[in-house]
Amino acid sequence: MIIKTRVIPVLLLQDGGLVKTIKFKNPTYVGDPINSVRIFNEKEVDELVFLDINATPENRGPDFDLLRDIAGEAFMPMAYGGGIRSFEDAKTVLGLGFEKVIVNTLTHKNPEVIREIVSVYGAQSVVACIDVKSSLIGGPTLFTHSGATKIKTSLDSHLKNLTNLNIGEIIINSIDRDGTQFGYDVKTLKRVTSQVDVPTVACGGAKDIESFVEAVNQGGCSATAAGTMFVFRGKHRAVLISYPERKLLVQKLP
C-alpha cells in the first residue's frame, strides 16, 4: 500500500553531534549522527532532514566532511540546511548525495543565489525553511539564525517572494511549538498552504500520528516532520530513536 504523505525525521546538528531543542533553545545531546542514520535506515524512513543549527549563527558554511559521512550511510532521500551561503555550497552538498538543500537566511539576504541553484539543479532541489513564531497580536513573525534574528518581512509577502523564486518546497517550522509536543501550529500551516502550490512540510510540535493527520487534513500539508517524537520517549525524554510502523502510517495517512 502506498501513501502520498511523507513522514520525515528532522535531525539537528551541533558541533558534530545530534541535539534536540525546545523552542529553538536548550539543545540536548541525542547521539552520534552516523549511528542515528544507520538506525533510521533500518526503520526505512521516507526521508531525512538535517539542520546544522550553529552554521549561520557562527557565520560559517556546512561541515562537508560530516555530511559526506552521513551520506555514505543513508540510502533514502535527504535534505540539508544550515549555512548554505553560495551556489558553491549548494553544489557541494548536492554532490555529496543530498537531494535537496534547505535555505532560510539566503531567501532574505541573497535570493539571486537561489535563482542560480534552481536554474541548474531544478526547483525540487531547493527547500525554503520558514522559522516562524505565532503571537496573538500582530500575526506570525519570521526569524533566521536559528531563531535569533527577527525578520521584518511579513509571512504573506515572504510567501510571494518564495513563489517568485520558484522554490520547490517549503518547511513551515514553528519556533514556539518546537520540542513541546503540543501539536502543530495548524493555523499557520493553513495560512501557508492556502497561498502556495508547492509541497509543504509541517514541522514543530508533533505529538503522535494524530498530529500528522491534522497537519495533512486540516493544515493542508503534503509531508509531516518531527524531531522529539522520533528521538525521545516518555516524560523524562529518554533518548530512543523510533519511527512509526508503516502499517499504522498507511492506515492513518492519505
Next chain:
Amino acid sequence: MILIVDYGVGNLMSVQNMAKKAGAGAIVSGDVSAVKDADKIILPGVGHFNHGMKKLRESGLVEALNHAAMSDMKPILGICLGSQILGNGSEEGDEPGLGWINMKCRKFPKADSFPVPHMMWNEINIENPHPLFATMEESARYYFVHSFFMECADPSDVVATTNYGQNFASVVRHKNIIGTQFHPEKSIRYGLALISAFNSLEKEDFLS
C-alpha cells in the same frame, strides 16, 4: 567492474554509495577508456533533458556508449533522467535522446490531486518480468522525483508501470538496456536489492 558514468549530471556519489553497499566494484569516470573497460554501466542523471543530453554529447562519450550498448551488448542501467535519455526524445526539450529504446518522454498533465513533480514513494507493477526484479518483495516501494514520464512504442519494452493519476512506464527495457524512472540508490533495501541484482546477474541474463 561497474562504471558509473560521470557526464556532469546527476548524483554520482549516491549511486556509488549504494553500489558499495551492494558489494559491487564500481568506479565513477567520464573517460572513454572506462566505458570500454566496464562490464556493466550505470547512467545516472537528474535535471533537464536538454541539459543532460548536451552534457553527455560534450563529454565525448556517446560514441563509446553506443558501441557498448549496441555492439558489445553490455548491461546498461539508466536512472531517472539517465533512463529518459535512453529513448528518442522528450517534450521537455528538442534535443534527441540516445535512441536505444523506442520511447518518448511526455509531461504529466496538470491535475489538482496529482501535483507535478511526482515526488513520493510509489510502487511498481511488473508487466513483463525481468530477472532484475525476480526477488522483489511485495512491500517494495521506490522513490520517484520527476515531471516527465516515459512512453514506450512497444509494450513489450515496459517491464513495470506505476500509477500517478495514470499508469506510466516506471521500468523500461530493450535487450541489454534497462531504465528505471525511480531512484534505486535512494530506495532503501528495495533499491539495494535492485543494484545487487544488477551487480550479480550474468550478461546473458540481461539478454534472455
